Amino acid sequence: MKYNYIAIEGNIGSGKTSLATKIANQFNAKLILEQFEKNPFLPKFYEDPSKNAFQLELSFLATRYNQLKRELSEQDLFKTFTISDYFINKSLIFSKETLQQDEFILYTKLFDIISNSLPKPDLLVYLYMKIDRLKENILNRGRIYEKNIESYYLEKIQSGYFEFIKQQKNMRILIIDTNKIDFVNNNEDYNTILNIINKDYNYGIHRICL
Numbered sequence: 001m002k003y004n005y006i007a008i009e010g011n012i013g014s015g016k017t018s019l020a021t022k023i024a025n026q027f028n029a030k031l032i033l034e035q036f037e038k039n040p041f042l043p044k045f046y047e048d049p050s051k052n053a054f055q056l057e058l059s060f061l062a063t064r065y066n067q068l069k070r071e072l073s074e075q076d077l078f079k080t081f082t083i084s085d086y087f088i089n090k091s092l093i094f095s096k097e098t099l100q101q102d103e104f105i106l107y108t109k110l111f112d113i114i115s116n117s118l119p120k121p122d123l124l125v126y127l128y129m130k131i132d133r134l135k136e137n138i139l140n141r142g143r144i145y146e147k148n149i150e151s152y153y154l155e156k157i158q159s160g161y162f163e164f165i166k167q168q169k170n171m172r173i174l175i176i177d178t179n180k181i182d183f184v185n186n187n188e189d190y191n192t193i194l195n196i197i198n199k200d201y202n203y204g205i206h207r208i209c210l
Contacts, residue, residue, distance in 0.1 A: 001027055001080065001198055003122035005072070007087040010127035011158050012149065013137035018184045019127065019193065020085040026194075032071045032084035035063055043145040045098075053098040057107060061091045065114050072119055087124055088115050093160040097153070125197055126165065126175045131155055133179060165205060172201045177209040 006023075008016040017033060024031035036042060041056040068088055095107050129137075131154050138146050165173055176196060181189040189210075196208050 001029070002200060004081050005119065005121045006081070006083045006123045006125065006197070007121035008083065008085050008125050008127065009087050009090065009161070011129065011134055011154055011161065012146070013134040013141070013154075014127040014129045015137065015178070015184055016127055017085040019125075019190075020083050022183075022190060023194065023197075024083050027080050028078070030071070030076050030079040030082040032067065032082065032086075034084075034086045035067065036060070039063065046145045046148060049098060053095075053100075054103050054107075057091065057095040057099060058110075060094075061107075061111060061114075064088055064091060065118070068118050084121075087121060088118055089164060091115075093164055094157065096160055097156045120171060123172045123174060123197070123201065126161060126173065128175055128177045128179070130179050131158070168205070170203055172203055173205045174201060175205065175207045177207075181210050 001023075008020045010016045020031060020033070023029060039056070039059055041052055041059050044052040045056040064086065065088065068084070071084075072082065092108065092111055095111075096104055099107055131151050134154055135149070135151065138149060165175070174197065176193065178193075181192065183190040183193045192210060
């Protein structure tokens with residue numbers, strides 16, 4: 001692969017974990033997966049977002065930071081590169097939609113303090129998928145606490161990602177429209193995605209529609 005550190009991002013249900021895992025297995029890469037299922041506040045958040053949002057976002061931020069700080073600072077001589085299924089800035093994207101304004105202001109201050117010590121990925125890949133297909137994927141994977149996720153919430157998260165991407169100046173960002181392919185179950189589609197990722201990109205935003 002052409003990059004030492006790749007981050008796969010996307011909305012809930014976009015397949016970022018599946019893609020990162022497939023690439024890591026094929027190329028013997030160091031794989032960093034978000035540990036969201038261990039977060040005790042996540043089921044509580046979906047039950048009562050207004051009551052549990054701040055605890056959830058602080059917990060996620062601490063977990064993500066500690067994991068990335070540890071994994072990205074430890075070299076593994078037997079791995080060819082590093083790939084993760086999230087980027088630390090997703091903390092800001094989600095918290096902006098879940099927190100009250102005063103909470104978000106405080107949260108942003110904390111985020112700025114810790115995020116500057118983490119390296120940015122050499123390539124950030126965003127998997128774009130329409131809301132109806134995201135909901136289909138979410139239902140198919142059968143996580144009980146996700147079954148009541150509303151379309152409007154997914155739409156807000158999608159908009160948050162787009163707003164973040166538009167503001168980036170010093171990153172390589174690749175947006176791939178995956179609505180017409182199935183890279184999880186179709187090897188031809190997976191190889192298509194792989195070939196797109198493994199190209200030389202200049203800094204800026206690059207859009208690919210398949």
